[in-house]
Amino acid sequence: MKIDWDRRTCARRGHVTYAPDELPLRERLHTETALGSAWRCLRCGDFALGAPHGSGPADHAPLVPRGTVLRDLFILRFLAIERAVRGVFIVLVAVAVWKFSNSQDAVRRLFDEYLDVFRPVFKHFHHDLDHSPVVGTIQNAFGYEHSTLMLVAGLLLAYALIELVEAVGLWYAKRWAEYLTVVATAAFLPLEIYELTEHVSRLKIGTLLLNILAVVYILLAKRLFGLRGGHHAIEEERQTASLLEVEVAAKVGVQA
Known part of the structure; x- marks a missing residue:
């Protein structure tokens, strides 16, 4: 079953709405209902009743994590807790x-x-x-x-x-923490493998597998060390995942 990360997060934290100053874009994000004014959530895309949480130029709107970006944040926070x-x-x-x-x-x-x-x-x-x-x-x-x-x-x-510095950095999705986690975890992998040659246990095997998966996942998903386009590619991914950016692109497409 595919997880809808956007609606899952909105159900827990509430919607995030924004009223851009640009009139055509404002009209795409706003609607009037029998119960009153409603604004489109920047995370899940659903309309939420009530006044917007913020307003101003479109390029000043908050960059709300969506889709795969939100999934990556969830996984990073799981690793932070661990x-x-x-x-x-x-x-x-x-x-x-x-x-x-x-x-x-x-x-x-x-x-x-x-x-x-x-x-x-x-x-x-x-x-x-x-x-x-x-x-x-x-x-x-x-x-x-x-x-x-x-x-x-x-x-x-x-x-x-x-470990604690990694936890704080990963919780707030800091890029330096992702690098630190990969380097520090990879450095201890040979020691964990050596310990398995001395004594095998389910805990040691589970810890080793979790650390290997964490290194591989962060390397690929967060595009560290220039992999899959590096930092530039991941910033583009964050921008294209933004609902407001999608609406801006749609408005430009209509005008063209």
Whole structure:
């Protein structure tokens, strides 16, 4: 089923109407009904009752995203939410590593005490905790120096900052954020692939596929690095998607 992005957005946010000063164009966007004056929505094209939200020269009208442009914005905001959630999670991990580095001995003692309690329970179910990969990883972490853990916490915070900056930029459809997302995400793809060679999980596979799709989609849909005409082509696409631009073209065509 094809999604009507224009009407879907208008249903959530309301219509956007504008009264241009140019009389022929104004007449194409305005009508009188039994219930009163109505203006054509610049997003979905339907007529909405009431006064227009703005007025002035046609070239001063707001550029309202429509069609594929609106779909792209929806996808970018989905990626922004995913980046924001990941960024917050990494910040929490960084804080946990920092706290652990400042109370390493106390955490080690507490872990050993719990290990002594649970060791007989797991042994009853024929599971040796002393040879568990998870337990081994945690025990190895206790051997890391304070400076090493602080460096890890700092790197995690830097990574989280990149994710959060990406999230804000993508939410507002900033072109620099699209470039940043592609470069940063592509840079970490080899590491994600390497992690899969160490241990395969559905979460890791899903994350890798999502990141690959995000890179390919943004590269092609947003025409980065000169692809498919680059920035000039995408600005033309935004202009031709504008209902007011369509009406201006129609008016010129009629006059010709």
